[in-house]
Amino acid sequence: MIRRALISVSDKTGIVEFAKALKELGVEIISTGGTAKLLSESGVEVIPVSEVTGFPEILDGRVKTLHPKIHGGLLALRENKVHMKQISELGIEPIDLVAVNLYPFKQTIEKPGVTFEEAIENIDIGGPAMLRSAAKNHENVIVICDPEDYEVVLEELKSKGDVSRELRRRLALKVFEHTAHYDAMISDYLRRTVLAEETQEKDIFPKNLTLTFEKVQDLRYGENPHQKAAFYREMGEISGTIAGARKLSGKELSFNNINDADAALSLVLEFDEPCAVAIKHTNPCAVACGRDLHEALLKAYEADPVSIFGGIVALNRTVDIKTAEELSKIFLEIVIAPEFEPDALELLKAKKNLRLLEVEMKGRKYTRWDLKRVSGGILVQDPDVEDFDEKDLKVVTRRAPTPEEMKDLLFAWKVVKHVKSNAIVLAKDKVTVGIGMGQVNRIWPTQQSIAWAKDKAKGAVLASDAFFPFSDVVETAAAAGITAIIQPGGSVRDEDSIRAADEKGIAMVFTGIRHFRH
Numbered sequence: 259m260i261r262r263a264l265i266s267v268s269d270k271t272g273i274v275e276f277a278k279a280l281k282e283l284g285v286e287i288i289s290t291g292g293t294a295k296l297l298s299e300s301g302v303e304v305i306p307v308s309e310v311t312g313f314p315e316i317l318d319g320r321v322k323t324l325h326p327k328i329h330g331g332l333l334a335l336r337e338n339k340v341h342m343k344q345i346s347e348l349g350i351e352p353i354d355l356v357a358v359n360l361y362p363f364k365q366t367i368e369k370p371g372v373t374f375e376e377a378i379e380n381i382d383i384g385g386p387a388m389l390r391s392a393a394k395n396h397e398n399v400i401v402i403c404d405p406e407d408y409e410v411v412l413e414e415l416k417s418k419g420d421v422s423r424e425l426r427r428r429l430a431l432k433v434f435e436h437t438a439h440y441d442a443m444i445s446d447y448l449r450r451t452v453l454a455e456e457t458q459e460k461d462i463f464p465k466n467l468t469l470t471f472e473k474v475q476d477l478r479y480g481e482n483p484h485q486k487a488a489f490y491r492e493m494g495e496i497s498g499t500i501a502g503a504r505k506l507s508g509k510e511l512s513f514n515n516i517n518d519a520d521a522a523l524s525l526v527l528e529f530d531e532p533c534a535v536a537i538k539h540t541n542p543c544a545v546a547c548g549r550d551l552h553e554a555l556l557k558a559y560e561a562d563p564v565s566i567f568g569g570i571v572a573l574n575r576t577v578d579i580k581t582a583e584e585l586s587k588i589f590l591e592i593v594i595a596p597e598f599e600p601d602a603l604e605l606l607k608a609k610k611n612l613r614l615l616e617v618e619m620k621g622r623k624y625t626r627w628d629l630k631r632v633s634g635g636i637l638v639q640d641p642d643v644e645d646f647d648e649k650d651l652k653v654v655t656r657r658a659p660t661p662e663e664m665k666d667l668l669f670a671w672k673v674v675k676h677v678k679s680n681a682i683v684l685a686k687d688k689v690t691v692g693i694g695m696g697q698v699n700r701i702w703p704t705q706q707s708i709a710w711a712k713d714k715a716k717g718a719v720l721a722s723d724a725f726f727p728f729s730d731v732v733e734t735a736a737a738a739g740i741t742a743i744i745q746p747g748g749s750v751r752d753e754d755s756i757r758a759a760d761e762k763g764i765a766m767v768f769t770g771i772r773h774f775r776h
Contacts, residue, residue: 263355266290274300276408323384332391355400356392360385396430442470497618508613522572528672534558536566547688551575652768659765663742670721675773686718708738725749729758736762746772
């Protein structure tokens with residue numbers, strides 16, 4: 259039998275209706291602050307918490323419910339005679355139901371220009387304490403932290419006069435998930451804020467790592483149909499990311515769609531000039547820059563008209579009708595762009611299964627950490643955003659690259675960073691002409707990229723994501739007519755590759771930085 263309820267909510271969705279329904283069931287309601295005011299004004303009789311505790315709310319509401327008469331009423335085990343005798347002697351009455359949700363910390367820190375002081379004031383103390391007390395004693399106390407659960411609780415109270423053990427446990431689980439998420443958001447915010455204020459990046463990785471993400475949606479399945487999957491977003495600013503993308507048209511995104519779309523977005527954001535990127539299985543199959551978006555798309559399509567079929571295209575300029583007409587000729591899963599002109603959007607929407615994603619691209623956004631799951635643990639690292647300054651490039655051969663070769667080398671270097679290792683990219687006129695990926699040695703992706711390029715390899719440049727352990731890549735490239743190479747350098751046998759390049763008249767530059775992608 260539910261006799262007393264305590265209601266204190268920041269999110270007041272449905273709370274008046276819930277409280278009225280409880281009153282109809284004969285439940286006495288205790289409430290606090292703004293919740294008590296709203297319920298009273300709505301005709302629901304409530305007992306202010308200060309009447310229960312015998313102590314006023316103090317410190318601008320910072321202390322309201324942190325009192326033995328509240329927590330004793332929540333934590334007392336009803337079947338424990340000692341507990342019940344103690345609370346009776348102390349004038350504490352049991353509380354049978356708690357409906358509490360917390361200060362809007364997430365909404366606060368996501369506001370533009372929020373101050374540190376504002377964020378701190380929106381850390382709830384009493385709310386989590388009540389939720390945790392009630393959830394610990396869920397056998398005796400019904401605990402609700404989500405307005406969506408009001409109806410299911412009322413249904414059982416009306417039909418059975420009580421709530422089942424199964425539902426009580428599910429509600430308790432939800433509370434501990436909720437408070438863990440809340441605390442993780444706070445620690446993440448404080449970690450980012452404190453580290454940002456320090457001059458040295460010491461202790462960037464905490465001793466105990468607690469991550470929290472918010473579910474966006476359940477997915478039809480994972481990488482394969484027999485795998486279940488869901489999509490979660492991280493907390494904080496997510497504009498410029500796939501998690502922050504706006505879907506304008508098309509069916510729901512799948513696990514593989516989201517993964518591939520993220521790879522496409524990450525690559526297209528590397529370029530300031532108009533660029534088109536085509537992705538399959540997280541690897542680029544074609545990348546091209548042009549004078550405008552239409553030209554870039556045509557070049558990318560011509561670079562690999564076979565692999566682009568059923569792929570994902572990312573563009574870094576507004577899609578106009580001319581570009582949309584070309585896109586509509588290709589079978590694609592997704593098109594990503596910062597914006598679509600109205601007539602272009604109308605044309606592309608006619609392709610019912612084509613997903614159109616609008617993503618803010620004015621400022622590049624990076625995930626704070628790159629996470630890789632391994633059996634029994636997780637690998638954590640900074641995202642791979644560091645790169646060389648062009649003036650620090652080291653020409654190691656007798657011949658330096660021509661200005662046109664250098665433009666293509668820098669273009670190919672940006673692409674190879676996004677290709678699975680071991681990776682080789684061939685490019686000419688800022689278009690990929692051959693891509694070799696995911697091999698267990700460096701000569702195989704070189705041969706693969708040349709086979710892909712065919713005659714287009716002649717006069718192209720080559721980018722490698724890591725150094726050459728042998729001179730075989732240079733020799734193979736020379737035989738195909740490749741004229742310039744960009745690679746990290748750093749092998750104990752660099753001189754072999756440099757000597758081979760000089761013998762073949764190839765220009766080669768070292769970046770001093772590697773871009774493995776596993």
